[in-house]
Amino acid sequence: GESVGLHLPTxxxxxxxxxxxNCAYSNSASDYxxxxxxxxxxxxxxxxxxxxxxxxxxxxxxxxxLNKTVKHLSLQIAATQPGDSAVxxxxxxxxxxxxxxxxxxxxxxxxxxxx
Amino acid sequence: xxxVAQSPxxxxxxxxxxxxxxxxxISGHATLYWYQQILGQGPKLxxxxxxxxxxxxSQLPKDRFSAERLKGVDSTLKIQPAKLEDSAVYLxxxxxxxxxxxxxxxxxxxxxxxxxxxxxxx
Numbered sequence: 425g426e427s428v429g430l431h432l433p434t435x436x437x438x439x440x441x442x443x444x445x446n447c448a449y450s451n452s453a454s455d456y457x458x459x460x461x462x463x464x465x466x467x468x469x470x471x472x473x474x475x476x477x478x479x480x481x482x483x484x485x486x487x488x489x490l491n492k493t494v495k496h497l498s499l500q501i502a503a504t505q506p507g508d509s510a511v512x513x514x515x516x517x518x519x520x521x522x523x524x525x526x527x528x529x530x531x532x533x534x535x536x537x538x539x
Numbered sequence: 540x541x542x543v544a545q546s547p548x549x550x551x552x553x554x555x556x557x558x559x560x561x562x563x564x565i566s567g568h569a570t571l572y573w574y575q576q577i578l579g580q581g582p583k584l585x586x587x588x589x590x591x592x593x594x595x596x597s598q599l600p601k602d603r604f605s606a607e608r609l610k611g612v613d614s615t616l617k618i619q620p621a622k623l624e625d626s627a628v629y630l631x632x633x634x635x636x637x638x639x640x641x642x643x644x645x646x647x648x649x650x651x652x653x654x655x656x657x658x659x660x661x
Contacts, residue, residue: 432579458649458650465654466654466655467543467630467632467652467653467654467655468582468630468650468652469652470649470650470651473649513581513582515650520594520595523587523589523594523595524569524570524587524589524594524634525570525634526584526587526595527572527584527632527650528584529574529581529582529583530581531580531581532579532580532581
């Protein structure tokens, strides 16, 4: 199940089950969104992105859903594996005129895969 | 392609001491970011460079933090003097510079992160 700890919300799932990680974002003008995976001792790694004019995008075993009405993003992982255990962050990105992009990260969710 | 390189991996200092972190971004990436990640939280932007110019340093505690990217490639982040609350992982990231019209038509350029420097201030 899902619980809120002292720091990170944690989602515990059985190996082989599907996982759904949720994220609320703040800027309705964000141009696109990215899900990152962060393993212990490493920097965040890109998983999948979605543009603001889309509502669903699928990758290998992952699907991202975007609901702009309620400013909500979700990451679905099919057939969760032990290697999926990590902290997952959503990021919202908007354009800064001539100065590239601004990336703002959510607080993260720890996914724990149980054998 | 080689990833974003950061050093050192770990650093332990006493409060009021100074410390510096180094970052070498992916070749050709014009935009470089320094993020602070406190345990249990998401990365928080400290400073963003485009080439050797500062784009955003609004969240950088300028009384003690400084950063530079003199030749538009490598960057250093310095803390002087350090406080206990500076204990965190300092992440460097880089991305291609993407003009606005390309962003809006799908040419997205995600951040590529280094593995960070874990700073402990005692």
